[in-house]
Amino acid sequence: MTESAAARRSRITPERESELYGAVLGLLREVGYDALTMDAVAARTRSSKATLYRQWGGKAELVVRALRHEKPVNLADVDTGTLRGDFHELAVRQNDCQLEADSALMRGLAMAVHANPDLLQAFRELLIEPELAELRRMLQRAVDRGEVRADNPACEYVLHMLIGAFAARTLIDDLPPTQDFLVSYVDAVVLPALGV
Structure with missing residues (x-):
């Protein structure tokens, strides 16, 4: 984060920030990304639009x-x-209802990402890259413990596999992802690909 972005973000309390984020996701679930406006967020959160732009720069x-x-x-x-324990822990941290809601939200955003370069850039910088860095640390621990070979080519595709399971479940099976499905997928696909 740049210094100016850090300065922008420091004016809102963590509680207020959490409240704003909850409202944004609520609106996003209701109307989708394209119909979501900063005016609607400002009205829902009783904020000024200028404050929202000052703090976050844009939608x-x-x-x-x-x-x-x-x-x-x-x-x-x-x-x-x-x-194996780490991946199972990731799979069961959300209950099935939350997994279903998040799956629907991410399907909607996947469409918006393709039409909005600024959203794609924000996704990559603020969500994908930090997740990849943490996933690489997790995999490096597995390499250090001797669970995974350091030269296993599947290591570069773990995030792809995990996102694919999450996203494709509804498309292929007309069912939302569930904890049981994700645990089973990890055991049948991800871990064998990694040689675990």
């Missing part, structure tokens, strides 16, 4: 920061001592 950054803030799993907090 894309606000939406992605809200997603990151409300993310139930912080990869940095997961270290069970085994890669």
Whole structure:
């Protein structure tokens, strides 16, 4: 984050920021990204539009920061001592209702990302890159423990596999992702690909 972005963001209390992020995600679920406006966020949160722009710069950054803030799993907090345990922990941190709601939200955003370069850039910088860095640390721990070969080419595709399972479940099976499905997918696909 740049110094100016840090300065912009320091004026709102963590409680107020959390409240704003919750409202943004609520609106996003109701109307989708394209119909979401800073005016609507300002009205819902009883904020001024100028404050929102000053703090977040625009809709894309606000939406992605809200997603990151409300993310139930912080990869940095997961270290069970085994890669299998870590992946299972990731799969069960959300209940099935939350998984279904998040799946629907992410399907809607996937469409918006393709039509909005600023949203794609915010996703990459604020969500994907930090997640990849944490996932690489998790995989490096598995390499250090001898669970995964350092030269295993599947290591570069773990995030793709995980997102694919989450996103494709509804498309292929007409069912939302569930904890049981994700645990089973990890055991049948991700871990064997990694040689675990």
